[in-house]
Amino acid sequence: MQPRKLSVTWQVEWPEEFRKLPECLVTYELAQAGEAVRLTMTESHSWDVPEAILSGGRSGWPAILSSLKSLIEGGKPLAIAMEPPKEMIEAIKQLR
Numbered sequence: 001m002q003p004r005k006l007s008v009t010w011q012v013e014w015p016e017e018f019r020k021l022p023e024c025l026v027t028y029e030l031a032q033a034g035e036a037v038r039l040t041m042t043e044s045h046s047w048d049v050p051e052a053i054l055s056g057g058r059s060g061w062p063a064i065l066s067s068l069k070s071l072i073e074g075g076k077p078l079a080i081a082m083e084p085p086k087e088m089i090e091a092i093k094q095l096r
Helices: 016-020 051-074 086-093
Strands: 005-010 024-033 036-044
Touching (some): 016 086, 036 051, 051 086
Antiparallel strands (some): 005 024
């Protein structure tokens, strides 16, 4: 049987304000979906994450996973210029 689940501790260190956030657990699960493979990614947090901070993941994870797909299928990741949403940065600054 092949491994179908990978869980990793995720700690964001850029930009600098993110370093004070608690780490989270990111889990990737693979499942057969007909002739394709479905990838499900979940985040687990040990604290109540403000909605403004979660907004960054909602925009970042799709780009990261699309780039991973491109790397696996074609050998090259996508070149995506991204920055965290402004409301996310402001919410993190307020945690001080």
